[in-house]
Amino acid sequence: MTITVPSTPYPDQKPGTSGLRKKVRVFQQPNYAENFIQSVFDAIEDKDGATLVIGGDGRFLNREVIQVAIRIAAANGFGRVVVGRGGILSTPAASNMIRIRRALGGLVLSASHNPGGPDEDFGIKYNIANGGPAPEKVTEAIHARTLTIDRWLTVEADDVDLDTDGETMLAGMTVEVVDPVTDYAELMRKLFDFDAIRAAGLSMAFDAMSAVTGPYATEILERQLGFAAGTVRNGTPLPDFGGHHPDPNLVHAHELYKTMMAADAPDFGAASDGDGDRNLIIGRNIFITPSDSLAMLAANAHLAPGYRGGLKGIARSMPTSAAADRVAAALGIPSFETPTGWKFFGNLLDAGLATICGEESAGTGSDHVREKDGLWAVLLWLNILAVRGQSVEAIAREHWATYGRNYYARHDYEGVESDRADALMTELRSKLGNLPGRRFGDLTVEAADDFAYEDPTDGSVSRNQGIRVLFVGGSRVVFRLSGTGTSGATLRVYLERYEATAIDGDATAMLADIAAAADAIAGIVRHTGRERPDVVT
């Protein structure tokens, strides 16, 4: 029997770049998670008898919210819920599950790379039938519903045993608990030449950061590909990620970085984030920026069985460096520049306009699912290394020699007061018209704008997606406020310098002029009161 629970709206349930992310304590308020989940179901159609996938990254509150969501799904008429054992599904595995089960959609419970635990972050994201994050049209409808909601629906039923595979009935709905890894590993075996990788005898270190990729990496890398036991570090998902930030960058994956810079470093190093969609790639003695990784993967993808037929196009988010555009131009295929957020790639992938996509925020993926995919990037790199028989460094140097090098860095100013961050952006917007032609040291501004994107498949327009200042010669600086934080504002400043032949420079030194120009243009120190960024990646 359906139970109707009266409720009142919360004013702060607007989904951000990647779903609703808040502190755990916010989610623990009465009716908070319930209101949001019910708003999702109220905003979508065709639920009757449909399949819903549910899984998360195992962080604090994961199991509790899954139990609540299962009951709300039953009350809303779903016919089947497919849930990963232990409540675990990495974001790319959830995307794959939605697709292969022909589900109406899925609830992905994660706050990605944000820390977990009772005082940290939680999140709920809805993905649609193509396996990708709901587009803005859908998230706007969900948000609108959260502002008027007056009840949520549930059923009276016991908690589901999430730790035993198999089917049970819950108030007329089937609940199926599945192994979270099997289907995903099968997809990877189709895309990549596991025999070639095994035969290459490479050594590697993979840091799962006590997050969701642990079981996936252990199965695929150690069991199926034969990498030595211990290749996967921090391989057990923990509700608080061991107290760390599960964010695979040089700051939070510092141990891996040290391993890869040591004299006895393995051939290849990689890490993934809380929910398994991000990746960090480090060769022996060389860090590959996510922007470069996208370009290098695209240039070599044809070496893996899944991409032997070539690529249809390459898409990158606006702040991601233009390195991938140069590969697309050389291949004679289109390149796309989208706003930040994986959801903008979905239409391009569905329409067959792009095959590979990537973002500076350590996300890379392809049309095999509709999310970015950390282990996919790792396996494509391994496949390329195995076929080419060269080191990461040799491949990177050859790449830069062919295409030129886009030196790149991102400077983050975290926990800035929202008013001050907004003031910086507002002042910057008001100055855009005066920037073209102005000189900052050796740099001359060619153009400056507030990035807007028109989706080529449905004509929808997204405005105010970040300030671009383009310099003559292909260098640039981009200013943007993060859309994923849960307290204060984070200012991101993306620095990029293109050099056609000077490819051996030190990135920090090569970007010093651009960093100085960025401060002169935006008054970063003046507005934020910070002398230097908190994080440089």
Ligand code: G6P
């Ligand atoms: C999430 C999304 C990515 C996006 C990133 C941007 O990870 O899944 O697609 O690039 O957020 O984060 P930001 O904090 O810069 O808004």
Ligand code: ZN
């Ligand atoms: Zn993530």
